[in-house]
Amino acid sequence: MTLYSIAPFALTDMPDDGVAIHAPNGLFTIEDRGAADALRALSLHSQIDHETLVETLGGCSDAPALENFLKQGLGLIHEVRPAACAVHLAGDPEDIEPLRSMFLSETLASPSEEREPGLLRIEAINRPNLSDSLAAARAALRPGQILVTLFPFGPETVVTPPWRPGLGIACPCCCMDFLEEARFQGGRRGELSLGDALAALQAEGCDGRPFRRLASRDLAYAGRIAAARSETVLGIRRGWDDWDDVRSLLRISHGMPNITRARVPLSPACDCLHHAPGN
Ligand SMILES: [Zn+2]
Ligand SMILES: [Zn+2]
Known part of the structure; x- marks a missing residue:
């Protein structure tokens, strides 16, 4: 086939x-x-x-x-090649469903950790308290697995770069530090705008307003990109990284998708360099 x-x-x-x-x-x-x-x-x-x-x-x-x-x-x-990687999809069941439709076969979308941990762990984090959830996703990584996380941040969907310990690139927790830093320094002349502060607080579920969940459509679009980038990192797909820097963080706006890329530095507050979960 x-x-x-x-x-x-x-x-x-x-x-x-x-x-x-x-x-x-x-x-x-x-x-x-x-x-x-x-x-x-x-x-x-x-x-x-x-x-x-x-x-x-x-x-x-x-x-x-x-x-x-x-x-x-x-x-x-x-x-x-049909021997594409096995994926473990993690997250709440209703968030996994739109991601599953992005993969063709059972091997690609094995939902059971027991059956096949998979080379890839794609985790949809569609709830408040992002920092804790990202740390948990990182801790759940099996040896050799690559982690990609998808989550809402302000008005955008974030896709973190395919990461595993030892790659020397920003982990999902570094990415969160980067996003919050960007929010708080994003105002004019370095001043914090009220909107930016509220977005950061809302992302953490701290402002008392209802958390804005990602819609299935947003998850499906982000999941498709996450799958393609991960396959590139794993050497299964060629021709993708000609136009997409797979090591960059993606911020996808809603509606007509507009993608912003950023190279995320390792966060001085993060311990991903000297803690290598599973390795
Ligand atoms: Zn990190
Ligand atoms: Zn430490």
Whole structure:
């Protein structure tokens, strides 16, 4: 079975049922209605096998040409070896569900720690008290596993860089320190704006207001990116890091996804360098 991974992309509806697609290779306009519908269907997957791909493209006038365009022209589809990594999805059940749909097979989305701890641990943290939850996610990491966390922060979804002890990059706790620091220093002339302070407090669940949970749609989008980056780090996927620095922290705005990247320094307050859980 040939398996393909689908790079994250965004679609904008155009008049007459066409779409504009923001793909790895640039911005394109698709006017063919069948092709536009196929792209809408593909946007629901992060991976697809060849049979399903052919079915999905079936409504287009020239399916083989479109398939070739998706691969070569748009850079949207890359073949992955079927022995892709096993993933352990962690988080509340309702948060895991939209992530699970981002993986094709049971092997990729094994939910049971007993069956298969997996090379990857993707944890959705969709609750207040982020710092404690991030530390717990780090502590739960098995030897050799790579950790990616997804969580809401202010009006954005955060995806931490694929991390494991010894990589020498910022761990999820370093990322949290970085985000809070950025919030408190983000005001004009270095002054703290009230909005920034409230966002930081809200992220920690300290301001008494209801915690803003990530919607399934946000989780699915972030999960797709997390999966692709992790596969790059594990050497399963090629061609991704040409345009995405996989070691950067991602902040994804809601609605029409706009992604901000940041290289996060190791936090002086974090102990990830000299505490190596599981190693
Ligand atoms: Zn750290
Ligand atoms: Zn220590």
